[in-house]
Amino acid sequence: MINADEIAGILKKQIAEFKSEIHEDQVGTVIAVGSSIARVYGLEAVQQSELVEFPNGLQGIALNLEEDNVGVIILGPDTEIKEGMQVRRTGRIVSVPVGDAMLGRVVDALGNPIDGHGPIETKRYRTTENTAPTVIQRQPVKQPLQTGIRAIDALIPIGRGQRELIIGDRSTGKTAIAIDTIVNQKGKGVFCIYVAIGQKNSTIASLAQILAHHGALEFTTIVAAGPSESPALKYIAPYAGCAMAEDLMYRGKDVLIVYDDLTKHAQAYREVSLLLRRPPGREAYPGDIFFLHSRLLERSAKLSDEMGGGSITALPVIETQAGDVSAYIPTNLISITDGQIYLTTGLFFQGIRPAVDVGISVSRVGGAAQIKAMRSVAGQLKLDLAQYRELAAFAKLSSDLDKTTQATLTRGEKITEILKQPQYQPQAVEDQVMVIFAATRGYLTDVPTPRLQEWAQSFLAYVHEKHPSLAKTIADSKQLADDTAAELIGAIEEFNKTF
């Protein structure tokens, strides 16, 4: 407790330090307010996206510059704004606090802490809207970002600096993939930003708890704009998260940013656009909805070595309705991103989780970033799965099949089973390589399919105990040399005898 004298002392000091100079302000008057939009008369020289300030300290962004008034979106509750209030130009655009102090915190779209862990000690700020790195500031994606999920790391690999869309219907495990990826970054030197747009506050609370439980919160910032917040805050939340990521990237760090989800972001922007009376287009979205997302995702990059070599990998999430990927926002994002992870309800209820449809999921640049060992086993895996899918449809109709067909079907079945993975259990890449190696080389043919998960677990435990050098060699050399492969085969055969 501080006493009254101390408070008086602090106030006196602040009064003594307070300097007020007479300066010219540019002001306007609120002529209408409602639905988190204010119409302001005056502010003649205000610039697009400039921050303006209301007398009670509330801020707004001037989005619409019209002939005789300015449309301002209010960053906060509009109930405190009244007609006739004076609005002041600030000459700045919205900026958020950035820096290492943000890690491990839950903040709102303006960077204010909302986790009850006290103030954030940072003096650095960064504007939310920034231009993306230029062509010469970038380099090709070449380093893998391990998600720890077998189905993704093997078949749809993601590189640092890539933008990979996670798309699927509601409750198909989109967020689960993003969270698993964050959990897997522990000890890998990748910082994470999770931007929750329009997510329930209870979801955010449990998410923070899960991340903390897995020791992943310490390198993660959660930026949350809840469903009850003004659409303006939901609109700027991903840009704020991206600014925090950029600060780390330009300091040479690798960052993973998850936008969960951009469907709600597009809807929030549609809301403010319609309230600002911008003409509606397809699905009532405004004309610049593509630019909204392309300028955001273009800020993800792998910087050149001269720029420090940092990166931002983006995992935007999109929710589809009844699997319709040809809706407006999904098609936009598919064309902006470097590939998509497609999740389907059908697979989810068949028990294939993560419910990744490997047939139509792609990664356009990540292949270059896969480690050699993984690439060598993944090639065969892709082939096997493709053949399996082709035959699986026929196999349902005919009963007696020739031997080769049957072998292909069994292998496909085993592979599909081995690609299943429980939540919050990301796997190191060398472990993934060993399991997939066993599956594609046909060593699992005699293991009953329902026991495959158990097989994988006990096999890895066995290898780590009996052949500790094996995993280490693969992890260090990043490739599967002939002698390592021979040793691995030996280990598998040895283990299969006991299983």
Add this chain to the structure above:
Amino acid sequence: MQNQTVARRYANAILSLAKERGAVDEVGRDLGAAAAAIGGDDDLRRFFTSPVVNRGKKLDVFEHALSGFDEVARHAVLLLIRKRREALLAPIVAEYEKLALADSGRERLQIASARSLPPAELERIVTRLSRLYKKSFEVQQNIDPALLGGVRITMGDRRIDATIAGRLDEFARELHRQKDLSA
């Protein structure tokens, strides 16, 4: 808001006619008087803006009533009646004043203070400002005791706040900001 755009077009046309005749001030004064007279009387306002009243009758009445007015102002009002744009009269007057001021290179300058300023002091402020902004001003003085002391100068959307109330507000904001940073 749409009204304002239309009003600006009318005001522009009226101003250019008034300039041709060299009667910018007279037209402005007469238009203002007409608007004030109509707006000031409830019955008259209803008669003027009602779409139910026969247009010919309305024209007769106003042609007669405004006979002493400047020709341009009178015809402007009659034109509004003919075009069923009666509701635009007030915005047109406002726009006309703004355009006429801008046209003459002057700007409206509002000086608000807690007490009435002595003429010499007012004069000094205006001379300094017109030297600073290279403009001549049409001064309007307001008294607002809530300002406590000092003056607040408003020119269009620019504002120079040198009042005690304004400084106190600024100090309050600053304290708030520091509270937010250290909360």
